[in-house]
Amino acid sequence: MAGTAHEYLPDPEAVTKLGYESYHRVADGVTAVDLAAEACRVALKNAGLGIADVDLIVLGHSDIPQYLGWDPSAAVARALDAQGTPTVLFTQSCAAWSLALDHAAGAMALSPDTGTVLVAMVNVVSETHTNRMDFNGTIASDGAAAAVLRRGHPRLRRLSSASFTNPEFADLFRIDIGGSAHPVPPPGRTHRDLDPMIAVYEHFGADPERFGRFIGEVVGRFTDVVDHALARAGRDRSELTRLVYFNDSQRAIHGAADAIGIHVARTNAELARRLGHMGAADQLVSLHLHAEAGELAPGDLVALAGVASPGMHWFCTLLKA
Incomplete structure (x- = not known):
């Protein structure tokens, strides 16, 4: 690094x-x-x-x-x-x-x-x-x-899943140049000169209260989909053994663990430090490494969960180890 x-x-x-x-x-x-x-x-x-x-x-x-x-x-x-x-x-x-x-x-x-x-x-x-x-x-x-x-x-059986999409945030983090709307960058510029974060700032109009509500929704929707997946499987949070979040920043993973009441040591926080964010591969890579390290016992209830954008999507899949 x-x-x-x-x-x-x-x-x-x-x-x-x-x-x-x-x-x-x-x-x-x-x-x-x-x-x-x-x-x-x-x-x-x-x-x-x-x-x-x-x-x-x-x-x-x-x-x-x-x-x-x-x-x-x-x-x-x-x-x-x-x-x-x-x-x-x-x-x-x-x-x-x-x-x-x-x-x-x-x-x-x-x-x-x-x-x-x-x-x-x-x-x-x-x-x-x-x-x-x-x-x-x-x-x-x-x-x-x-x-x-x-x-x-018999092992790592999928029990249930849940997801939620808020289309209000469909344009957040999009890459504006390269698609049919704008195939090439303006003269003298490159794709990387156009910061996707600009769309985020524009969406909230530099209003800190609106942005604060957005952050609250990110956390709230996350706990909702975890609870929904648990309910579909006839389980509750007290039975969760491990949370495999996406390989986000340490602050974000700690926040996700706190939100559902699981100790951060029972998450992929340490793996995220050395792996970085591998997009859609995060959960499967981390799950494999947890299993390989002997950190999943038969019968453990594992929540693979996270937030994805563009979208914006919240998702959770429950597995029985």
């Missing part, structure tokens, strides 16, 4: 205030498809399966894609040498993983022929479009995670 922060910020010390110690940046030439496909290969190997055993591939992609008018989920399937396996793509920013798990569960419920689903999440920051250290209060990382979901598997 210390050796590269000057590439992104005039004041490198600013990143330390967020609580991050390191982040991940792919080597030049490594793409999101490369990362996602490699994560899938590892997941399949760990499950003792081949790509021919997979009935559905679901990809979540939370940053700028390599091309327009293109489906990265099909490109990942090709990299895996899948033969006719259906693929689905989710691009709903940091919430993509939750929607992907819901889709996988729905596919299994609707089709008896769908018994094995390969879910992959990937985030590779487009350095052309955004500044990974000066975007939305996090330090953005590149990374991918994949999981094999199997009908009837």
Whole structure:
């Protein structure tokens, strides 16, 4: 972190205030498809399966894609040498993983022929479009995670999920240049000269009271979706063993833990310090590392939850370890 922060910020010390110690940046030439496909290969190997055993591939992609008018989920399937396996793509920013798990569960419920689903999440920051250290209060990382979901598997079972979207905030944190509305930057400027935070300031009209209400809603909606998911599973907060939030700043993760009454030691706060924010991959990466470290006992109730923008979306998925 210390050796590269000057590439992104005039004041490198600013990143330390967020609580991050390191982040991940792919080597030049490594793409999101490369990362996602490699994560899938590892997941399949760990499950003792081949790509021919997979009935559905679901990809979540939370940053700028390599091309327009293109489906990265099909490109990942090709990299895996899948033969006719259906693929689905989710691009709903940091919430993509939750929607992907819901889709996988729905596919299994609707089709008896769908018994094995390969879910992959990937985030590779487009350095052309955004500044990974000066975007939305996090330090953005590149990374991918994949999981094999199997009908009837005894561990890490999905119990329920809940989500909420406030469309009032649909334009917050959007990248204004590059889409069909404004395909290229104004003469003499680049994509990174146009700060997405401007839309946030404009939305609230520099009114501190309106912004304060917004922050209150961020926390309130978060607790609402956690409670809603718990209610759907017939559980309550007292039964929660662990919260896996997205890899936000330390202050934000501590705030989320306090809001639902769980000790911060039972969150991914320490993982977030060294991982950085990997977009839609955060929850699956952290879940894997918690499991690998022996921090999840059979029967533990785990809430994977967070807030995602643009959107703005609040989401929670409950798992039984």
